Amino acid sequence: MLSFIARRTAAGAVLLFVISFLSYTLLSIPDIDVGRQLLGQGASQDLVDARNAALGLDRPTAVQYLDWLTHSLRGDFGTSWFSGEDVTRAIVNRLPVTVSLMIGVTLVTAVLAFLLGVWAGVRRGAVDRFVQVFAVVGYALPGFLVTLVIVLVFAVHLRWFPAIGYVGLTESFTGWLSTVTLPIASLAVGSVAGVAQQVRGSVIDVMRQDYVRTLRARGLPPWRIVFRHVVRNASAPALAVLGMQFVGMLGGAVLVEQIFGLPGIGSMTVNYTTRGDIPVIMALVVFSVTGVIVINLVVDILIGWLNPKARIT
Amino acid sequence: MSESAPAGAPAPPPAPPPAALGPARRTGAVRLLLRHPLGLASGAVLAAVVLAVLLAPVLSPAEPGVSSLRDAFGGPAAGHPLGFDSAGRDIVARLLHGGRNTLGGAVIALVVALALGVPSGLLAGYYGGWFDSAASWAVNLVMALPAMVVLLASRAILGPTVWVLMVVLGFLVAPAFFRLVRGIVASVRNELYVDAAKVSGLRDRRIVARHVLIVVRAPIIIQVALVSGIAIGLQAGLEFLGIGSGDTPTWGAMLNEAFKNIQRAPLLMLWPGLALGLTSGALVLLAAALRDVLEDRGAAPAARRRRTGPTTITAPRSAGACAGLLSVRDLAVSYALPGGGEREVVHGVDLDVRAGEIVGLVGESGSGKTQTAFSILGILPEGGRVCRGSVTVEGEEIVGMPERRHRELRGNVVAYVPQEPMSNLDPAFTIGSQLVEPMRCKLRISKAEATRRALELLRLVEIADPRRTFASYPHEISGGMAQRVLIAGAMSCDPRLLIADEPTTALDVRVQAEVLGLLRRLQRERDLGVLLVTHNLGVVADLCDRVAVMKQGRIVETGTAEQVLHAPQDPYTRKLLGAVLDHVPARRPWQPSNAEVS
Numbered sequence: 077m078l079s080f081i082a083r084r085t086a087a088g089a090v091l092l093f094v095i096s097f098l099s100y101t102l103l104s105i106p107d108i109d110v111g112r113q114l115l116g117q118g119a120s121q122d123l124v125d126a127r128n129a130a131l132g133l134d135r136p137t138a139v140q141y142l143d144w145l146t147h148s149l150r151g152d153f154g155t156s157w158f159s160g161e162d163v164t165r166a167i168v169n170r171l172p173v174t175v176s177l178m179i180g181v182t183l184v185t186a187v188l189a190f191l192l193g194v195w196a197g198v199r200r201g202a203v204d205r206f207v208q209v210f211a212v213v214g215y216a217l218p219g220f221l222v223t224l225v226i227v228l229v230f231a232v233h234l235r236w237f238p239a240i241g242y243v244g245l246t247e248s249f250t251g252w253l254s255t256v257t258l259p260i261a262s263l264a265v266g267s268v269a270g271v272a273q274q275v276r277g278s279v280i281d282v283m284r285q286d287y288v289r290t291l292r293a294r295g296l297p298p299w300r301i302v303f304r305h306v307v308r309n310a311s312a313p314a315l316a317v318l319g320m321q322f323v324g325m326l327g328g329a330v331l332v333e334q335i336f337g338l339p340g341i342g343s344m345t346v347n348y349t350t351r352g353d354i355p356v357i358m359a360l361v362v363f364s365v366t367g368v369i370v371i372n373l374v375v376d377i378l379i380g381w382l383n384p385k386a387r388i389t
Numbered sequence: 390m391s392e393s394a395p396a397g398a399p400a401p402p403p404a405p406p407p408a409a410l411g412p413a414r415r416t417g418a419v420r421l422l423l424r425h426p427l428g429l430a431s432g433a434v435l436a437a438v439v440l441a442v443l444l445a446p447v448l449s450p451a452e453p454g455v456s457s458l459r460d461a462f463g464g465p466a467a468g469h470p471l472g473f474d475s476a477g478r479d480i481v482a483r484l485l486h487g488g489r490n491t492l493g494g495a496v497i498a499l500v501v502a503l504a505l506g507v508p509s510g511l512l513a514g515y516y517g518g519w520f521d522s523a524a525s526w527a528v529n530l531v532m533a534l535p536a537m538v539v540l541l542a543s544r545a546i547l548g549p550t551v552w553v554l555m556v557v558l559g560f561l562v563a564p565a566f567f568r569l570v571r572g573i574v575a576s577v578r579n580e581l582y583v584d585a586a587k588v589s590g591l592r593d594r595r596i597v598a599r600h601v602l603i604v605v606r607a608p609i610i611i612q613v614a615l616v617s618g619i620a621i622g623l624q625a626g627l628e629f630l631g632i633g634s635g636d637t638p639t640w641g642a643m644l645n646e647a648f649k650n651i652q653r654a655p656l657l658m659l660w661p662g663l664a665l666g667l668t669s670g671a672l673v674l675l676a677a678a679l680r681d682v683l684e685d686r687g688a689a690p691a692a693r694r695r696r697t698g699p700t701t702i703t704a705p706r707s708a709g710a711c712a713g714l715l716s717v718r719d720l721a722v723s724y725a726l727p728g729g730g731e732r733e734v735v736h737g738v739d740l741d742v743r744a745g746e747i748v749g750l751v752g753e754s755g756s757g758k759t760q761t762a763f764s765i766l767g768i769l770p771e772g773g774r775v776c777r778g779s780v781t782v783e784g785e786e787i788v789g790m791p792e793r794r795h796r797e798l799r800g801n802v803v804a805y806v807p808q809e810p811m812s813n814l815d816p817a818f819t820i821g822s823q824l825v826e827p828m829r830c831k832l833r834i835s836k837a838e839a840t841r842r843a844l845e846l847l848r849l850v851e852i853a854d855p856r857r858t859f860a861s862y863p864h865e866i867s868g869g870m871a872q873r874v875l876i877a878g879a880m881s882c883d884p885r886l887l888i889a890d891e892p893t894t895a896l897d898v899r900v901q902a903e904v905l906g907l908l909r910r911l912q913r914e915r916d917l918g919v920l921l922v923t924h925n926l927g928v929v930a931d932l933c934d935r936v937a938v939m940k941q942g943r944i945v946e947t948g949t950a951e952q953v954l955h956a957p958q959d960p961y962t963r964k965l966l967g968a969v970l971d972h973v974p975a976r977r978p979w980q981p982s983n984a985e986v987s
Contacts, residue, residue: 091529091530091533094530095530095533095534099542102542102546103542103545103546105546106545106546106547212670212673212674212677213670215673216618216666216669216670216672216673216674217622217666217669217670218621218622218623218625218626218665218666218669219622219626220622220625220626220629220644221622221625221644221662221665221666224644224648224658224662225662227651228651228655228658232651232652232655233655239651284770285812286807286809286812286813287812287813287814287815287816289768289770289807289813290805290807290813290814290875290878291815291827292768292799293766293768293799293800293804293805293807294799294800294804294805294827294831294878294879294882295796295797295798295799295800295801295827295830295831295882296796296800296826296827296830297796297830300830304826305815305817305818308817308818309815309816309817323532323533323535323536324536326535326537326538327535327536327537327538327623327626328537330537330538330541330630331537331626331629331630334630335648345537345538345541346541346630346632349538349541349542349544349545350541350544350545350632351545352545352546357538357542357545360538361534361538361542364535364538365533365534365535368533368535369533372533382817383816383817384816384817384862384864385816385862385864
């Protein structure tokens with residue numbers, strides 16, 4: 077188990093390294109004159125050059141990358157070119173918003189998708205058709221469109237929740253809850269739809285397995301077969317889909333945070349990335365790819381726990 | 390194929406060569422799609438959207454960029470059926486022209502994704518090797534990238550042109566095609582017909598074109614519909630964030646503008662939202678319909694669940710008739726057909742098993758032996774039911790018995806030994822917990838007591854190291870062991886009647902002998918009645934007291950094993966016997982599983 081985690085971590089580190097190198101190289105291609113942008117058209121060329129030199133931009137890309145790499149390995153992602161903010165601190169400040177959103181969505185998805193999927197897969201008939209229609213619609217509509225409709229109905233029309241703004245969890249729990257409910261609901265529609273569809277499919281597959289028939293032949297009550305044996309065997313593929321949803325959720329968070337004005341990683345992405353602020357973009361890439369790698373590792377460990385055949389020794 | 394071309398679709402080629410299977414099949418698929426209600430509806434919506442967007446310059450009542458602030462937020466007016474947006478621009482014009490850009494962008498992304506994903510998937514799947522490893526690694530890399538972050542960063546690098554961003558998006562969604570194609574091709578590569586094509590000297594290129602492409606075509610078409618929906622959504626999302634090409638009208642940009650005025654004019658969101666929602670919804674629904682049409686053509690729509698149905702219980706049983714442990718009279722089993730109606734697969738079977746007796750139920754595959762066994766156990770698969778007749782176990786009628794009561798009999802009175810040992814153990818639980826669980830449930834004993842009994846049972850079925858097997862998972866033991874475990878499971882709640890469905894077919898010859906020996910020993914020690922379903926007459930000769938021969942859902946002959954084997958009355962029994970005795974000396978009673986009678 078430990079060696080598996082070690083191997084996967086090493087592979088993840090290599091992946092991270094390759095992605096960071098490619099990103100840095102690609103981001104350096106357009107050759108933005110950062111000093112000029114910061115100082116404006118009126119500044120003299122000497123001042124601009126001095127500013128660029130101070131940012132280290134007069135050096136070759138490879139040297140800049142190595143410099144970035146050695147610093148970032150120590151947790152120092154530098155300062156933003158355009159706002160002068162410390163990047164590491166800016167991300168750490170914004171991380172709790174996005175992470176609480178993700179955890180909320182994952183929990184809601186896990187519970188709802190399993191209930192709906194198992195219900196549909198076991199009962200079939202009308203329930204099944206209802207769940208499938210929901211899954212198709214939830215999957216088909218672009219996430220931000222769903223979000224807009226949710227804002228329109230629950231914030232603008234019914235005024236149950238604020239349309240915009242964020243209250244920290246440490247300041248007020250109810251305030252936090254009222255500001256994250258709609259964002260979580262918006263992100264959850266798509267992921268519940270995707271995962272429920274998968275749960276339904278694997279439940280139906282497992283119900284057709286020989287061992288389920290044998291368990292019935294042993295005289296076990298149906299609810300026991302479903303909740304102990306079917307759910308456990310159907311969970312592994314569903315977890316894999318949930319892990320894949322996470323990558324999509326990062327993209328969804330960008331839109332949702334922007335729409336609800338949440339000060340998270342997502343809105344940071346929009347504000348900084350479009351200007352080509354390399355230190356910020358690189359940090360965002362590293363954080364999001366690390367998130368994806370960690371989630372995939374956790375999902376694989378969970379799948380191994382659920383499915384002894386895939387268990388790693 | 391002339392009558393099937395829909396109005397919007399390209400006309401079929403004028404004179405197709407009669408032998409061209411491809412086009413003919415495709416036309417068949419189109420026709421099926423048009424008959425599929427979901428396919429017709431979503432196809433019509435898409436066709437309408439595409440047509441409207443293509444004809445935008447003609448249909449549009451105004452220029453999309455012309456604004457008159459006097460009309461800002463204005464309602465419908467003459468020549469402007471949907472009114473004006475916040476800058477006083479005509480909404481219809483912006484919808485039509487915006488659709489051009491939105492859909493056009495999605496098409497670019499799709500073309501790039503197809504061009505990258507399909508050929509690389511074909512190569513990786515067909516040849517494997519280093520290219521496969523390299524490509525799979527690259528794909529994993531791309532899939533670890535959050536699309537939105539990459540797209541936003543690309544805008545910083547490449548400038549705010551939607552078209553370029555769509556090429557990047559194509560890169561990002563290409564893995565969807567690569568993985569699909571690679572998976573299918575890799576599994577097809579090992580198919581016998583591909584081997585046959587190779588052996589007959591066909592070149593790889595021809596094999597790929599003739600055999601492999603046909604297999605991946607339908608999944609790719611379905612994936613195209615799904616990916617287009619995703620591409621449209623992502624693209625509109627980018628536009629919504631306001632990072633598209635400035636003033637160009639797109640649905641996403643319209644939504645962005647409407648969102649800014651959400652408090653003042655919430656209805657502005659309606660039209661672009663509707664256009665976007667309808668288009669992506671239609672694409673996903675079309676994918677679902679295509680899947681129905683292309684993949685499971687003629688397959689059943691989910692079989693309806695049926696618990697009840699007219700069941701005729703033939704003739705009330707007199708006490709005398711119930712003397713046996715199991716008594717089956719005029720049993721008929723039928724299955725629901727997809728289009729409604731039923732098909733009977735077992736037509737009135739009579740069968741008796743007395744305590745301490747082994748009865749063989751023989752017949753070739755598909756003769757209804759297993760269906761008969763399942764109906765006695767009450768575990769017919771979905772869609773199947775006993776439609777006629779009577780089954781009594783220890784004198785109690787089980788046809789029409791409430792499921793709850795029937796469940797009480799299973800395990801305690803009637804037990805089941807399945808055919809395929811490995812697939813009948815739940816892979817996620819240890820052998821021990823699978824033995825303990827039913828005992829705790831059925832006998833209501835403590836965990837410690839059930840564990841003790843389980844270990845005892847494992848010893849009873851001649852497993853050398855019961856503790857180790859108890860703690861093992863199914864994949865860690867051999868097939869023969871697994872079959873012993875299943876027999877132990879069947880015996881765990883002291884049943885009176887054992888129904889063994891081909892218990893040795895999946896085992897190799899030496900293990901078969903041991904398992905049969907074990908069954909006989911248990912039967913003698915515990916005075917069990919056994920119904921042994923088999924197609925193997927060697928097993929019958931070795932083990933059974935009486936035999937029933939089954940053919941096409943009917944019993945054609947019953948008698949003692951000696952009668953049936955030595956003086957068969959029915960021509961079918963004689964044929965079965967002939968098929969066996971031709972190959973095997975009488976002294977070697979059982980047959981390896983592949984000597985199935987024809």
